[in-house]
Amino acid sequence: MSKISSYEAKTNLSKLLARTAKGEHITITKHGVSVAMLVPADSSTKADVRNVVKSLRNFRKSHSLGGMTLREMIEEGRRC
Template sequence: MPEVGAYDAKTHLPKLLERTQKGERFVITKHGRPVAELVPVTRADPESVRRTIADIRSFRETLRKRGVKIRGLLKKGESLRELAHQGHRY
């Protein structure tokens, strides 16, 4: 992936966006260190989304049949939100 300095990226952003739109990817650096990536937006394939949702529902049903309940996975005083965000960095 080609590297572009932050100043050059700012100066040539319209050209970089055109190239990115065509599928190219760039690493933007600041003082020679990578700080960001400029990548094309990917659109979700509706059929892929449907398959994923079906897989999740199937997995939930498997857990239900095994008697696994979400509340049983929570530690004392822990919320479902905290469990879902476990390991996230903000």
């Protein structure tokens, strides 16, 4: 596990992400104190695209905008 300052992390983020994608764990410090960790994402939690699309279609069938268009909803939100 590597330790890196927050300034260096900001400056070299893309390189750090590449290292993390390869499995490395990196601790980010600020004034010598650990404040965050970059760790590889858990690829097993990646959702199946087909199931996500199916879920969205089912959601759309059971929910409506109450007769409003999307544009009307946006304008309504701006007035609040």
